[in-house]
Amino acid sequence: MHSPAAFPCFAVPPLDRALAAELQAVIDTKTKPPGSLGRLEALALQLGLIQGRVDPAVLHPHVLVCAGDHGAARAGVSAYPQEVTWQMVENFLAGGAAINALAGLAGMRLVVADAGVAHEFGVREGLRDMKVGAGGTANYLDDAAMSEAECALAVARGAQLAREIAAGGCNVLGFGEMGIGNTASASLLTHCITGLPLADCVGRGTGLDDAGLARKQALLAQALAIWPERPAAGAASGEDALRVLARFGGFEIAMLTGAMLAAAEARITLLIDGFIVTSALLVAATVAPSVRDYCVFAHCSNEAGHRRQLDWLGATPLLDLGLRLGEGTGAALALPLLKGACAFVREMASFASAGVSDRA
Amino acid sequence: MHSPAAFPCFAVPPLDRALAAELQAVIDTKTKPPGSLGRLEALALQLGLIQGRVDPAVLHPHVLVCAGDHGAARAGVSAYPQEVTWQMVENFLAGGAAINALAGLAGMRLVVADAGVAHEFGVREGLRDMKVGAGGTANYLDDAAMSEAECALAVARGAQLAREIAAGGCNVLGFGEMGIGNTASASLLTHCITGLPLADCVGRGTGLDDAGLARKQALLAQALAIWPERPAAGAASGEDALRVLARFGGFEIAMLTGAMLAAAEARITLLIDGFIVTSALLVAATVAPSVRDYCVFAHCSNEAGHRRQLDWLGATPLLDLGLRLGEGTGAALALPLLKGACAFVREMASFASAGVSDRA
Numbered sequence: 001m002h003s004p005a006a007f008p009c010f011a012v013p014p015l016d017r018a019l020a021a022e023l024q025a026v027i028d029t030k031t032k033p034p035g036s037l038g039r040l041e042a043l044a045l046q047l048g049l050i051q052g053r054v055d056p057a058v059l060h061p062h063v064l065v066c067a068g069d070h071g072a073a074r075a076g077v078s079a080y081p082q083e084v085t086w087q088m089v090e091n092f093l094a095g096g097a098a099i100n101a102l103a104g105l106a107g108m109r110l111v112v113a114d115a116g117v118a119h120e121f122g123v124r125e126g127l128r129d130m131k132v133g134a135g136g137t138a139n140y141l142d143d144a145a146m147s148e149a150e151c152a153l154a155v156a157r158g159a160q161l162a163r164e165i166a167a168g169g170c171n172v173l174g175f176g177e178m179g180i181g182n183t184a185s186a187s188l189l190t191h192c193i194t195g196l197p198l199a200d201c202v203g204r205g206t207g208l209d210d211a212g213l214a215r216k217q218a219l220l221a222q223a224l225a226i227w228p229e230r231p232a233a234g235a236a237s238g239e240d241a242l243r244v245l246a247r248f249g250g251f252e253i254a255m256l257t258g259a260m261l262a263a264a265e266a267r268i269t270l271l272i273d274g275f276i277v278t279s280a281l282l283v284a285a286t287v288a289p290s291v292r293d294y295c296v297f298a299h300c301s302n303e304a305g306h307r308r309q310l311d312w313l314g315a316t317p318l319l320d321l322g323l324r325l326g327e328g329t330g331a332a333l334a335l336p337l338l339k340g341a342c343a344f345v346r347e348m349a350s351f352a353s354a355g356v357s358d359r360a
Numbered sequence: 361m362h363s364p365a366a367f368p369c370f371a372v373p374p375l376d377r378a379l380a381a382e383l384q385a386v387i388d389t390k391t392k393p394p395g396s397l398g399r400l401e402a403l404a405l406q407l408g409l410i411q412g413r414v415d416p417a418v419l420h421p422h423v424l425v426c427a428g429d430h431g432a433a434r435a436g437v438s439a440y441p442q443e444v445t446w447q448m449v450e451n452f453l454a455g456g457a458a459i460n461a462l463a464g465l466a467g468m469r470l471v472v473a474d475a476g477v478a479h480e481f482g483v484r485e486g487l488r489d490m491k492v493g494a495g496g497t498a499n500y501l502d503d504a505a506m507s508e509a510e511c512a513l514a515v516a517r518g519a520q521l522a523r524e525i526a527a528g529g530c531n532v533l534g535f536g537e538m539g540i541g542n543t544a545s546a547s548l549l550t551h552c553i554t555g556l557p558l559a560d561c562v563g564r565g566t567g568l569d570d571a572g573l574a575r576k577q578a579l580l581a582q583a584l585a586i587w588p589e590r591p592a593a594g595a596a597s598g599e600d601a602l603r604v605l606a607r608f609g610g611f612e613i614a615m616l617t618g619a620m621l622a623a624a625e626a627r628i629t630l631l632i633d634g635f636i637v638t639s640a641l642l643v644a645a646t647v648a649p650s651v652r653d654y655c656v657f658a659h660c661s662n663e664a665g666h667r668r669q670l671d672w673l674g675a676t677p678l679l680d681l682g683l684r685l686g687e688g689t690g691a692a693l694a695l696p697l698l699k700g701a702c703a704f705v706r707e708m709a710s711f712a713s714a715g716v717s718d719r720a
Contacts, residue, residue: 031451032458033439033566037689038662038682079393079719087716091391096709098392105696105703206393207719302398320680321697322398329397336465336696337681343465349456356447359439359567 007152007242008159010261015049015293023048023345030348031356039318043296043341050269050294051171056342061108061335062165063174063271063328064259065092065099066158068115068252069136071145072223073181077216079207082136085180086119088327092178093126098325099176102332108174113161115154116251117179130157132251140188140223144247151246151254158258166266172338173263174271174298175280176328177252180206183303186279188220188248190305193241193282194312195234198224203275203304223248241286249283256280261287264294271331271338274301274323278309285313298334299323366512367602368519370621375409375653383408389710393719399678403656403701410629410654411531416702421468421695422525423534423631423688424619425452425459426518428475428612429496431505432583433541437576439567442496445540446479452538453486458685459536462692468534473521475514476611477539490517492611500548500583504607511606511614518618526626532698533623534631534658535640536688537612540566543663546639548580548608550665553601553642554672555594558584563635563664583608601646609643616640621647624654629698631691634661634683638669645673658694659683 027041028034035041047056067089073082091097092112103110113128114121118136121127132154137145146154165173179185183205190201202217224230227247231240245254257280260270264284272281272295285291292313299319300307310317318334351358387401388394395401407416427449433442451457452472463470473488474481478496481487492514497505506514525533539545543565550561562577584590587607591600605614617640620630624644632641632655645651652673659679660667670677678694711718 030458031448031456032685036566036662036683036685037458038684040681040683040693081717084717087714088391091709091714091716094709094714096391096707096714098390098397098704098708101703101707102700104707105699206396302396318681321400321678323396323400324398325392325396333400333697333700337693339465340462340693343461344458347456347461347464348458349451349454354447354451354454354456356451357441357444 006148008156010265010288012261012264012288012290014290016052017049019049019052019054023054026054026345029350030344031351031354037344040337040341040344043338044345047269047338047341050267055346057346058172058339058342060168060170061172062111062170063099063103063108063176063331064111064113064161064165065176065178065328066113066115066252066255067117067178068250069118070179070181070185070250071137071139072141072184075139075141075219077184077219078180078205079212080180082118082180085178086117088178089114089117093124097327098329099327099332102329106332106335108332108335111165113255115255128161130255137250140248141219145249146246146251148246151242151249154251154254155258158255159262162259162262163266166263166268170268172269172271174273174328174331174335175256175259175277176273176331177256177276177326179250179252182250182253182276184216184220185248185250185253186276187305188223189244189279189282190309192230192233192244193236193286196308200308201305236286238287241283245283253280257283260284260291264291270295271334272297273328273331274326275303275306275309276326278306282309296338299330301330366508368516368618370625370648372621372624372648372650374650376412377409379409379412379414383414386414386705390704390708391711391714391716397704400697400701400704403698404705407629407698407701410627415706417706418532418699418702420528420530421532422471422530423459423463423468423536423691424471424473424521424525425536425538425688426473426475426612426615427477427538428610429478430539430541430545430610431497431499432501432544435499435501435579437544437579438540438565439572440540442478442540445538446477448538449474449477453484457687458689459687459692462689466692466695468692468695471525473615475615488521490615497610500608501579505609506606506611508606511602511609514611514614515618518615519622522619522622523626526623526628530628532629532631534633534688534691534695535616535619535637536633536691537616537636537686539610539612542610542613542636544576544580545608545610545613546636547665548583549604549639549642550669552590552593552604553596553646556668560668561665596646598647601643605643613640617643620644620651624651630655631694632657633688633691634686635663635666635669636686638666642669656698659690661690
């Protein structure tokens, strides 16, 4: 990558805190001991600031699931064969996957985008064809997973999707992914951007055994070794982060990065799912640090490395249920808590309006 | 208390595990890596076993909020004046409390019962008049909070309410409470039943400062000291637990105990809220240990002592959001997770039905 100029530009505004005192006063005069709704109160404050309202609401929530294939998957970094990526996309379209059940329950509209699955779906209802590469990424064990142009295109298409979703009135967007081999990509991105030891960033993905995990770790160390021009781990600039994304990313991860940047630009709340989605956020938040202010962290995944990503971001997730499925399932499960935060602010009486005595 | 015979009898069946293998097979063949839905999978198994179905569902969920006043509240164990109990009941009836907003969001029907609030409400729509004592309990700093007959009546009325709710088709019942001073009661119950040191069972309730907390601890130590006939802490039989309940309990806590026993008898899932509700469960689970099998623990409260109760019960709560409000708010916030557990079992495709390749 010679210049970040090839990439779309994003102008993510810092969170406007002008309403903070007014919002906090609204929260504190509700008929409950101050602070007694715990993290729901901080969440209400954040949603109110993002939306610029003292009566925040969750409107037209969506979950965007980006799917893509990985050249490295054929080298044996996953417990499942590569064809599971397209088979699971078919499952999303048929309504049979976990995210269908959980997004439906949460009242979230599901948008499935093909960022570059190694399969020809044809024109299909419910599937956004945004293929950047028809055969998935190249194998980063040989060379860069994608070219600079491909990476920029994936980012731009993700941004386009997020802007379309925003235009429909959505103000909370969850992110999910599908791509056999993409925990490996996410591990490399996490190592390069955070500087955490590679071993701390590599986990069992869909369920590798000990031997499979050791093999994955060795392959990923090799992927780093054959790229001497890599930025120093943990010292990535925005430009470096995009170089790392092109080298090791998946098309679906790059598309998520673009979608996050455009969603934050549009003052949408970003509902961050698990390990892979958080790796896309690491890129986005390196490119535009203000993105972090728009994020709600849905859950802590059971995939090794997710908690470390969250710690590095200074994030405390809402749920900790040992999930490790991806697809945006954690985001869908957390959405009711965002609705709860809005509901108490919008619907509860104040001490004065209810005629309840405040503390002595 | 001379005999537990004065108390209603409950026959809580042990959880029937006959369907366990079949349910686990259903869960394991869904299109996801095995175990990847984490605690949602264990929850689905538990709900299926309780309901005796391989396709569990959440039907007509309710939250039962019992309210009562405490003689000891006038001795200064709370940061709020006693009249807040009846004022908050009015707030429930007017729809302005946190539980109104959160139960409504979760699709739970709210049932409010007056177990013994020191206020005359008259006949009111939406309020079940189940007063055991019109002025609240007696002050356990002088003598027993209630007589054996009063305690038995509160338990029986709670059971009656739960049976009515069950008859309406409800299969998940959340529990909540309102009663200024009731964390103090719950602390005494917890100490006597679990044997945990009193200091570990006493917290700030609605928000005592350090001096208030020290005063509360001293008063509760005094309440124990003036009852030499108390059972040895941590060695309570069912009969002992009921004696402790009569000595230190609130009418609302005794009513919750009865409601839990009757709900478990009816094979309803008990959705346990915070510190006070869990103290009622400690009594119920000492009287009938099988009750524990029907419990889902909604959250870990910020009230000191709740985590210790949960540890003592071997329970892992679903949420940990620093809530300390009561009213059943944690139960309402956790209900979507129960719905999610049912939804994935009922709606997801299997590997075979979706044509997805299983792991190699």
